[in-house]
Amino acid sequence: MDDKTTVMDSLHPASPTAQTKPILFLHAISRQFRQGDSTLDILKGAELAVWPGQSVALVAPSGSGKSTLLHIAGLLEPPDAGEVYVDQVATSHLTDIQRTRIRRTVIGFVYQFHHLLPEFSALENVMLPQMIRGLKRAEAHARAAELLSYLGLKERLTHRPAELSGGEQQRVAIARAVANAPRILLADEPTGNLDARTSERVFATLNQLVRASGLAAIVATHNLDIAAQMDRRVTIRDGIVAELG
Numbered sequence: 252m253d254d255k256t257t258v259m260d261s262l263h264p265a266s267p268t269a270q271t272k273p274i275l276f277l278h279a280i281s282r283q284f285r286q287g288d289s290t291l292d293i294l295k296g297a298e299l300a301v302w303p304g305q306s307v308a309l310v311a312p313s314g315s316g317k318s319t320l321l322h323i324a325g326l327l328e329p330p331d332a333g334e335v336y337v338d339q340v341a342t343s344h345l346t347d348i349q350r351t352r353i354r355r356t357v358i359g360f361v362y363q364f365h366h367l368l369p370e371f372s373a374l375e376n377v378m379l380p381q382m383i384r385g386l387k388r389a390e391a392h393a394r395a396a397e398l399l400s401y402l403g404l405k406e407r408l409t410h411r412p413a414e415l416s417g418g419e420q421q422r423v424a425i426a427r428a429v430a431n432a433p434r435i436l437l438a439d440e441p442t443g444n445l446d447a448r449t450s451e452r453v454f455a456t457l458n459q460l461v462r463a464s465g466l467a468a469i470v471a472t473h474n475l476d477i478a479a480q481m482d483r484r485v486t487i488r489d490g491i492v493a494e495l496g
Contacts, residue, residue: 272339273300274467275324275435280333281490282319293319295490296333301467303434306458308478309471310495311487317471318439320487324469325358325437326350338434355384359428359466361438361457365420367412373399373423374408377430384431398426402456418449422456429460436461436468442477450474 282294293316301307311317322328323335326342335342337353345353367376377395382388399408402422412420421441428436441457442450454477461468470481478484484495 272302273336274303274338275299275301275469276336276339277320277324277492278334278336280320280323280330280335282316282323282330292490294323294330294487297487297490297492299324299469299485299492301435301469303467304462304465305483306461306468306470306481308481308484309469309486310473310475310478310484311471315487316490317487320492321437321439321469321471324435325360326354355380356431357434359431359433359436361421361424361428361436361441363440363443365412365424367420367423367427369412372409372411373404373415373419373426376412376423377426380427381430395426395430398430399423402426402460416449417445418453421445421453425453425457425460429464429466432464434465434467436466438468438470440471440473442472442474450477454480 277297277299280294280297284291284293297320309317309320323330326335329343337357342350342353368379371379374392374395377399378388378391381391381394386394396408399405402425404419404422407415407419412423415423425441438457442453445453457470458480460466472478485492486495
């Protein structure tokens with residue numbers, strides 16, 4: 252990374268207005284689970300398209316299929332029917348290696364629990380995915396330090412997860428999720444374990460990052476105040492994705 256290139260520059264793949272097609276499109280997605288002798292229909296022909304630079308709040312009660320939808324969108328589990336298009340590419344017939352490559356390079360994940368490696372510092376937790384992808388240590392270090400500083404953690408780079416507050420841990424998890432410049436960010440209740448004030452701070456950080464980088468983001472949340480700040484709000488009703496006002 253040269254002197255004129257910042258992490259935010261590298262995270263911004265293109266102007267959202269320059270792209271008229273969705274970066275992520277879930278088409279006619281169905282998913283069922285066996286429950287004893289019966290079949291439970293979680294998703295029934297669900298449709299969802301998300302464009303670069305757009306934030307979408309997924310607001311629905313527990314058990315409605317939010318996590319299932321995110322797992323399918325992130326290529327972590329296959330649908331029983333339908334297709335997941337990532338950057339206009341159908342993924343159902345890709346090999347496991349090809350899907351893994353998309354997860355590593357195109358999609359970032361943030362979960363309710365941070366899942367940071369406890370023996371490593373905040374800086375090292377953000378460096379690791381970059382080094383796994385092939386970046387040299389010095390470049391990964393520079394990118395991680397700049398990204399964490401952007402997220403307000405400049406003074407916490409050398410602290411391990413146990414030495415960080417809950418909000419700081421989640422900000423490190425967000426930095427790790429976007430360290431490899433993904434184009435899609437999927438967050439499953441990223442502030443679910445935090446108090447209201449900390450949740451607002453973490454979400455503000457996440458929202459700022461989405462808008463600055465041109466990411467397409469789907470955030471599952473129960474927090475209606477957070478959802479109101481996003482570009483779109485959707486829910487899941489009877490297995491179908493529906494827009495909210």
